[in-house]
Amino acid sequence: MAGTVIGEGLTVEGELTSDEEVVVHGNLRGTLSSSDAVSVGSGGNVEADINASALSVAGQVTGNVNVAERVDLQAGGRLIGDVKSSRLTIADGASFKGNVDMEV
Amino acid sequence: MAAASIIGQGTVVRGNVRGEGSLAIDGRVEGDVSVDGDVTLGEHGAVKGNVSGARISVAGAVAGDLHGTDAVLLESSARVVGDLGGPSIGIADGALVRGNVRTDGEPAALAGRARSTRSETPAQHEETSAPRAARPAPAPRRTAKKAAPARAKAKPAKAAPRKKAAKRRPPPPVVPALSKRTRGRKKKKKTRR
Numbered sequence: 431m432a433g434t435v436i437g438e439g440l441t442v443e444g445e446l447t448s449d450e451e452v453v454v455h456g457n458l459r460g461t462l463s464s465s466d467a468v469s470v471g472s473g474g475n476v477e478a479d480i481n482a483s484a485l486s487v488a489g490q491v492t493g494n495v496n497v498a499e500r501v502d503l504q505a506g507g508r509l510i511g512d513v514k515s516s517r518l519t520i521a522d523g524a525s526f527k528g529n530v531d532m533e534v
Numbered sequence: 535m536a537a538a539s540i541i542g543q544g545t546v547v548r549g550n551v552r553g554e555g556s557l558a559i560d561g562r563v564e565g566d567v568s569v570d571g572d573v574t575l576g577e578h579g580a581v582k583g584n585v586s587g588a589r590i591s592v593a594g595a596v597a598g599d600l601h602g603t604d605a606v607l608l609e610s611s612a613r614v615v616g617d618l619g620g621p622s623i624g625i626a627d628g629a630l631v632r633g634n635v636r637t638d639g640e641p642a643a644l645a646g647r648a649r650s651t652r653s654e655t656p657a658q659h660e661e662t663s664a665p666r667a668a669r670p671a672p673a674p675r676r677t678a679k680k681a682a683p684a685r686a687k688a689k690p691a692k693a694a695p696r697k698k699a700a701k702r703r704p705p706p707p708v709v710p711a712l713s714k715r716t717r718g719r720k721k722k723k724k725t726r727r
Contacts, residue, residue, distance in 0.1 A: 433542030437555045440539045444549010444565055450542050460549055 433466070438473050452482075454489070472506055485515075487524075494528075538571075543578050550583075557587070559594070566598070573602075577611050590620070592629075599633070 433450025436442055440456035448464040455471040462468060463481035470476050474489035484499045487507040495501060497515040505523035514531040538556045541547060545561035556571035559579040566583040567573060573587035579594035590602040593609040600606050602620035610628035617634040618625075625631060 433540070434545040434561065435538070435540040437539035437553075437557075439554030440551065440557065440569070441553045442547055442549060442551050444547060446545065446547050446549075448542065448545035448561070450544040452545070456539065456553060 436474070438471075446478075470507075479511075541579075543576075572604075575612075577609075584616070 434448050434452045436454045436456040436458055438455045442456070442458045442460070444460045446452070446458065446460065446462045449466065450464070451466045452462065452464045452468045453471060454469070454474040454476055456474065458476045458478055460478050462476065462478045465483060467484040467486070468480055468482040469486040470489040470491055472488040476489070476491045477493060479493045480491065480495045480497070482497050485495060485497045486502045486504065487509050488504040490508045492510045494511045495509070495513045495515065497513070499515070500517035500519070501513055501515045503509050503518070503520045503524040503526055505521040507521070507524045509525070510527045512529040512531065514533070516533055518530055518532065520526055538558065541557070541559045541561045541563060543560040546564070547562070548564045550565045550568070551557065551563060552566070552568040554570050556573070557567065557569045558574045558576065559567070559581060560576040562580045564582045567581060567585045567587070569587045571587060572589040572591070573585055575581060575590070575592045575594045575596065577593045581595070582597045584598040584601070585596060586601040588602060589604040589607070590600050591607045591609065592600065592612040592614060594611070595613040597615050599616040600614065600618050604620065605622040605624065606618050606620040607624040608614060608626055608629040608631065610626040612626070612629040614630065615632045617636070618631065619636045621637065623635060623637050
């Protein structure tokens with residue numbers, strides 16, 4: 431089970447720092463950094479720069495993303511911002527606007 | 535359905551948390567927490583800010599006010615510096631609290647209205663009457679302390695009020711009078727010779 435869950439209907443405004451998995455089904459505005467994976471559920475809305483080891487987006491993310499391992503943009507997911515990651519997958523049906531830096 | 539939210543043990547939130555649904559906090563929150571569901575603060579959880587919710591259960595540390603629309607419950611491991619407010623408040627043995635406790639669950643501005651409406655319902659009236667009884671309790675203690683020295687003064691006053699005054703006055707003058715003169719002369723003599 432995920433360490434931290436921002437449930438549907440919950441809004442966090444500010445800085446969220448974690449060393450465990452973070453799941454966002456609600457709203458988050460500010461910055462989000464985790465040393466573990468971050469996933470944004472289909473109802474999740476994140477307006478924040480994200481630092482994480484891995485990121486999975488099924489909802490909306492607005493902000494720059496800096497991820498150590500991989501970013502998975504799932505169908506229905508929407509990501510607006512620059513992505514810096516060694517791996518990036520964008521599923522069919524996902525929307526993405528921004529630059530990609532894969533650290534080649 | 536407003537899903538349950540969890541702020542895990544390794545998570546720190548600097549900012550406000552608000553919204554619907556219940557919230558469990560095992561990490562740290564530096565900001566206000568306002569939820570319309572229940573708030574459960576675990577033993578490792580810490581909040582630096584005000585917390586409001588339906589039913590607030592605290593086993594961790596809070597530096598801020600707690601306001602529960604249903605209840606505020608402090609477990610034995612709770613450490614709270616702040617005010618507690620709610621229609622029902624429970625404090626377990628071992629919990630540490632520093633702050634005001636209001637069982638009427640209304641802010642101070644609405645307290646007058648709340649009391650007038652509550653007098654209609656007997657159950658709530660008992661709750662409100664309890665803190666009222668508790669408040670005057672410290673007053674007699676203070677007066678008792680003041681009364682005790684007053685009696686001591688009164689007893690010699692009955693025998694001889696002037697002597698009592700005379701007894702009081704001598705000690706302060708005697709000590710400085712003797713000490714000032716004697717010390718001054720003795721020291722000067724000793725040091726010079």
